[in-house]
Amino acid sequence: MSAVIENHHDDHHHGPAKGITRWLYTTNHKDIGTLYLWFSFAMFLIGGAMAMVIRAELFQPGMQIVEPEFYNQMITLHGLIMIFGGVMPAFVGLANWLVPMMIGAPDMALPRMNNLSFWILPFAFFVLLSSLFMEGGAPNFGWTFYAPLSTTYAPPSVTFFIFSVHIMGASSIMGSINVVVTIMNMRAPGITLMKMPLFVWSWLITAYLLIAVMPVLAGAVTMMLMDIHFGTSFFNAAGGGDPVLFQHIFWFFGHPEVYIMILPAFGIVSHIIETFSRKQLFGYSSMVWAMLSIAILSFVVWAHHMFTVGMPLAAEIFFMWATMLIAVPTGVKVFNWVATMFRGSITFETPMLFAVSFVVLFTIGGLSGLMLAIVPADFQYHDTYFVVAHFHYVLVPGAIFSIMAAVYYWIPKWCGNMYDERLGKLHFWLSFIGVNVTFFPQHFIGLAGMPRRYPDYALQFADWNMVSSVGAFLFGFSQLLFLFIVIKTVMGGKKATSKVWEGAKGLEWTVASPAPYHTFSTPPKVD
């Protein structure tokens, strides 16, 4: 122990430790960011493979590849893995890499806890995935795990699911506390709140949302555990509880959760559009206020996921209007991105392609969300493929495109090499075509009445399902190209300058590429 204390003074000048312990014991925000990003990519591929199983089964009507029970496990794990293992850790990885560099800090505020937040995740997902091999199979009740499907009718592995959610939540809470404390306490002198880069702002708000709602999720799964094993009746009407109570608690977590998965994307896209338009970002402060409004509103709209569950009319109306209100700050953001591009000297490098398509496709997802917010319309759309199309439009070309854009944009800073622009553009176009061919037809089959979460469907949905499956395979296999591009860039390539992009602004572009292991040992000067 004391050796650690005596050695610390040399630590600032050291590079990374040698061997595997570098990754196991690291307290370095860049190492931990890298771990998060690779972990989320692995989860993206596993969750993606499950999506391929789903689309293969839905390629034709009738049962061909998997049993219905296994299909249910696939849709459940696909959702859980993509949300908790793919998108969220990827954003935390980006926060780890970028937030300290953007605010001129040496590292995250609580570096050891940072390591803990990461290393819980592989264990948590090992527990979750191991349930596939248990008696009765993996969780099969959908990622929303509504009671009583997840209580009375759940397979025994639900206990493992509950505890894995518990430790994932602990990881998220610790990670978010770290981000909030870093931003509140570690900014270099001169970086006032309203001078913070928007990615930092977006993560400050996201982290606040996470700290507020992850404990609520922990409460929900705890009630499930007690109902299943210890005889309580939270979600059982026979004892005076209510299964609808589960949905209220779950969506009180779940709706802020969807903004947790999109706010950092807003931050990323703002940076990229600003850089490649070679202009000042339009409406910085309105961007900040828009994100804050979205975050606050996200706490009072949860029941729009439950319009058909039988709520009082007054509640339906309130949640409808509150939900529609969110379109206002979101509209401000889309307007600002477009206004930033207006009369800019735009070039379309890969990050910009992803960012621009984010603006367009995310807006499509937002508009279908607005349709779903209308109570009488939702009565028709509820639990159809229209909903599937809606949230995949905001999550895939929304959240995931922004993550890919961020990787292309900052990877020269991370490893010092430029990626292959030609391959990057190829990856973009394959993904862009794939994602639209997959999810756009799902609007049609949803409006035509195809329900979600079934392994089979009526004949009239056959054509569009086949198109959708072809698109999904195209999108899925294109991501192997992404993996190849990333590995190729890490291994070598044209050397990147410190500034990398002509129009880049911000502290992270003032340090060398690749960024030194310890970026700032004293606070940088900021004007």
Added chain:
Amino acid sequence: MSGGSYYVPDQSRFPIFMAFSLFVLVMGASSTINNLDNPESNSVYILYSGFACLFLTMFFWFRQVIKEHLAGLDSNQLKQSYVYGMAWFIFSEVMFFAAFFGALFYVRTFAVPWLAGDGAKGDAITAIELWQGFESTWPVITTPDQGSEYVLAEKSMAWPGWDHALKWLPLWNTIVLLSSSVTVHIAHLALKNGNRKKFNTMLGVTVGLALIFVGLQAAEYYEAYAHYGLTLNSGIYGSTFFMLTGFHGFHVMMGGFMLAVMLARSVFAGHFEEHDHFGFEAASWYWHFVDVVWVMLFLFVYIL
């Protein structure tokens, strides 16, 4: 900020040990719970080893942090980070309790009246067909299924009226816990004024009050199970009552344990200075938080 440069701790093996301990703990907990009615299962030993690993790792991790602090390695900035970190951790705990209070308010305001036929026409019909004769009261003693699935209690923990107030344990628990918040504050003031002896005494009194609280709570649970027939199994009232007071009691134990550690550090190692005692202060914040939760419990679980 000491010397104008930042402090970054060296590599540490504690975090991954802790992650591994949590892994053993959750594997042990899941398989133990899944094998509750299987007497041949040994899963509980995995659970025990998970707890053991967790406590050991936390002990050595905190020891390291304290050593670094005493060696003067913590910059003012890092100290401030601990302050913010603790505040946000308490906020997350508030939200955890909010989920259970939310459940309580929901069943009291909506679910139970609806089950008894209140509300729009549709609800009333369902309720009359499914749960004939169920009447909406709080506490719910007779469950909608009239005890066919759940075991009915004889009596609730609600306010017994002024005549029986002095024999009512929750009132004493409230007095004990509110006083303990005062004593921990007096201890804090004493520490700030450099009065070590008073600090130790008042902190000791606080820990004693914490123990009394946990003892009274245990007595109350015993009474509920043995004499009232009120258990986790007695429908939504038992569910909300035991989960809310149970999690609160668990937090009292954690907070009391933290304060006991602070007491031991002060008595045996002479830790904490007049202007440098955030370890203690964090534990005392936690204690005040636990106290506030109790006040809410007292109001909404016991009185109203």
